Amino acid sequence: MTDIHFQPSPLSDPLGEVLHMLRLTGTLYCRAEMTAPWGIVMPDLVDSMMFVIVTSGQSWLKMAGEEPALLAQGSMVLLPHGKSYELLSAPDAVPEPLFDIPVEKIGDRYEIMRHGGGGAVTRATSGVVQFDSVAAKRLVSLLPPVLRVDAWDVDDGDWLRSTLGLIAREASAMRPGGETVMTRLADILVIQAIRAWLARAPEANLGWLAALRDRQIGRTLALMHRQPDRDWSLVDLAGEAGMSRSAFSARFTELVGQPAAQYLAQWRLHLARAQLLEGREAVGAVARRAGYQSEAAFGRAFKQFFGVPPGAARKLMA
Numbered sequence: 001m002t003d004i005h006f007q008p009s010p011l012s013d014p015l016g017e018v019l020h021m022l023r024l025t026g027t028l029y030c031r032a033e034m035t036a037p038w039g040i041v042m043p044d045l046v047d048s049m050m051f052v053i054v055t056s057g058q059s060w061l062k063m064a065g066e067e068p069a070l071l072a073q074g075s076m077v078l079l080p081h082g083k084s085y086e087l088l089s090a091p092d093a094v095p096e097p098l099f100d101i102p103v104e105k106i107g108d109r110y111e112i113m114r115h116g117g118g119g120a121v122t123r124a125t126s127g128v129v130q131f132d133s134v135a136a137k138r139l140v141s142l143l144p145p146v147l148r149v150d151a152w153d154v155d156d157g158d159w160l161r162s163t164l165g166l167i168a169r170e171a172s173a174m175r176p177g178g179e180t181v182m183t184r185l186a187d188i189l190v191i192q193a194i195r196a197w198l199a200r201a202p203e204a205n206l207g208w209l210a211a212l213r214d215r216q217i218g219r220t221l222a223l224m225h226r227q228p229d230r231d232w233s234l235v236d237l238a239g240e241a242g243m244s245r246s247a248f249s250a251r252f253t254e255l256v257g258q259p260a261a262q263y264l265a266q267w268r269l270h271l272a273r274a275q276l277l278e279g280r281e282a283v284g285a286v287a288r289r290a291g292y293q294s295e296a297a298f299g300r301a302f303k304q305f306f307g308v309p310p311g312a313a314r315k316l317m318a
Contacts (some may be wrong), residue, residue: 014218021133038116039095044081057122078147211255216241
């Protein structure tokens, strides 16, 4: 498991704080060496994010509903929603299911794959990662099906080229500690790819993301995220935003798409569901951490929102 931890950012940067919550859990990392002709079908992986970094050679990426894309050396693609895709030596190559291809296990979460017909060589590093934050998962849900970063096309590509170079070096040498180095570098690339999209995509300036960037509403969102158990009132939140109650209420609803009280209630319930999934605390303790004064009130709200009571949800998710 690879976690990246950050100190909370100032309340003046709520979007940065959400990025700080992007703590990745490395589910699986793979170094692949393919020789043409070759093809691989990646399955759907629920609640996961997949990425591919081409460290040498080239590959074609195919996804349902998308045109085939050529990935040259120095290219990275991020598939935020875990949707199935194909990697191919050529657009007409015949792919094999991932789990039908033998691999060499190097560690619990790292493996090496060698596959293909003996022709031109392509090397790539791929991974499957997950997030353990409600805010991070909401951010990921807003990302497009594919994020692509090419080291040679971005203005500040030095960071990408140097990081890709380090990954390629570690992948070829596999020195002691190489698995740890590669997984951490890959995690950084994932976060950087998301940051690059946030900086340039027009849709990143809409809805919840726009609200996080708003000086006043963003501050209140950050406070709710940090202190979900606080007994927030509309007057309290408006005061933190430096606005009147009516102006705050109207602006929050306009930007976020729902009233502040509804957002806070749903935020608390999503946090509680994540804590129940971990299975470490009693339901009453989870209720208190979610800002509920009684376990009964929490149970009613939880069942109304998710359709099952907290105890049953924990069993279903176990």
